[in-house]
Amino acid sequence: MTTPQAARTPVIEVSDLSVRFPSLDSGSEVRAVDGVSFSISQGETLGIIGESGSGKSTIGRTLVGLLEPSDGELVFDGRSSASMSRREWRARRRAFQMIFQDPDAALNPRMTILQSLVEPMKIAGGRSAAEMRDIALESLEKVGLRRDMAQRYRHELSGGQKQRVNIARILPLDPKLVVCDEVVAALDVSIRGEVLNLFREVQKELGLAYAFIAHDISVVAQISDRIAVTYLGRFVELGGTDDIIDRSLHPYTVALLSAEPQPLPPELRHRKRMVLEGDIPSPANPPSGCRFHTRCPWATALCAEKDPEWRELRPGHHVACHHTTPEGLPPQPADRRPPTD
Numbered sequence: 001m002t003t004p005q006a007a008r009t010p011v012i013e014v015s016d017l018s019v020r021f022p023s024l025d026s027g028s029e030v031r032a033v034d035g036v037s038f039s040i041s042q043g044e045t046l047g048i049i050g051e052s053g054s055g056k057s058t059i060g061r062t063l064v065g066l067l068e069p070s071d072g073e074l075v076f077d078g079r080s081s082a083s084m085s086r087r088e089w090r091a092r093r094r095a096f097q098m099i100f101q102d103p104d105a106a107l108n109p110r111m112t113i114l115q116s117l118v119e120p121m122k123i124a125g126g127r128s129a130a131e132m133r134d135i136a137l138e139s140l141e142k143v144g145l146r147r148d149m150a151q152r153y154r155h156e157l158s159g160g161q162k163q164r165v166n167i168a169r170i171l172p173l174d175p176k177l178v179v180c181d182e183v184v185a186a187l188d189v190s191i192r193g194e195v196l197n198l199f200r201e202v203q204k205e206l207g208l209a210y211a212f213i214a215h216d217i218s219v220v221a222q223i224s225d226r227i228a229v230t231y232l233g234r235f236v237e238l239g240g241t242d243d244i245i246d247r248s249l250h251p252y253t254v255a256l257l258s259a260e261p262q263p264l265p266p267e268l269r270h271r272k273r274m275v276l277e278g279d280i281p282s283p284a285n286p287p288s289g290c291r292f293h294t295r296c297p298w299a300t301a302l303c304a305e306k307d308p309e310w311r312e313l314r315p316g317h318h319v320a321c322h323h324t325t326p327e328g329l330p331p332q333p334a335d336r337r338p339p340t341d
């Protein structure tokens with residue numbers, strides 16, 4: 001579902017974003033996000049994939065203002081977040097919303113669904129109680145739920161229904177960007193497709209931009225126009241979904257794709273298996289040079305010494321790897337190939 005990014009208005013432009021946390025164990029800082037740049041356009045979905053701990057949620061939380069950047073700049077509507085007044089900041093908080101993996105997270109168990117739907121509108125202000133009620137009920141219908149669901153409580157709904165309510169909650173706020181953090185991961189596999197379709201329909205109707213975070217590539221590939229692959233706080237590859245899936249340029253992307261559990265979705269079936277050995281190193285003490293070199297079958301002495309440049313090897317397709325070329329990676333060195341069965 002690749003859509004050309006050209007000529008669309010960026011909703012957000014992120015330059016050289018870094019987010020650091022104090023580390024309790026090592027005394028040094030955890031570089032959760034370390035120099036990441038991208039933009040997301042109106043109506044576009046940017047998928048963000050990577051193993052656990054690679055910085056995906058930290059990027060998402062920073063986009064919606066739940067975390068402050070340690071370095072770098074976020075620009076939306078041509079304005080840098082650093083130069084914003086309190087009023088502009090509040091408007092941004094409303095325009096940039098987040099939906100979490102846990103469908104219960106934003107729903108108060110003591111409130112009816114109607115109260116949960118009205119709550120964000122109350123905070124935003126400017127509408128009468130009757131207006132808020134009507135809008136809440138309309139929003140329920142927009143996400144495919146009956147109006148009488150409004151009188152129920154959280155525990156009376158299935159996971160899929162709760163995630164629909166979470167979408168309905170943000171619709172009246174007229175968001176521009178929604179960060180979707182593992183939004184279908186907690187749902188039964190049988191209803192994931194339905195909920196993903198709903199995300200797509202809502203996007204089309206409202207022209208929303210999504211940052212769609214997940215570690216399940218087949219989910220991200222179904223909904224994203226472009227995909228960013230994260231490793232230890234950095235992007236290692238960014239490109240159109242078809243390019244990332246069919247013409248991957250980075251060894252880590254190749255490994256992630258080949259690690260998909262069987263049976264592979266049709267778009268990944270031609271992939272050979274490449275087993276990624278070792279754990280992801282600590283972001284408090286990342287490896288020198290290319291951060292992936294400790295696990296990379298293509299790694300040479302150069303990779304341990306020198307950080308690879310972020311290069312656009314094909315139009316709109318960026319990668320950070322010393323060895324890859326516009327044609328892709330060279331054959332895997334024979335001495336590092338996994339044994340064949």
Ligand SMILES: Nc1ncnc2c1ncn2[C@@H]1O[C@H](COP(=O)(O)OP(=O)(O)OP(=O)(O)O)[C@@H](O)[C@H]1O
Pocket residue numbers: 021022030031032050051052053054055056057058059215283
């Ligand atoms: N508030 C925090 N304080 C200290 N370290 C943090 C904090 N939040 C995240 N981290 C660390 O930052 C790194 C990136 O975490 P993050 O949650 O962004 O990764 P992720 O890719 O979203 O992982 P997951 O898929 O498990 O959610 C991890 O090493 C994590 O332990």
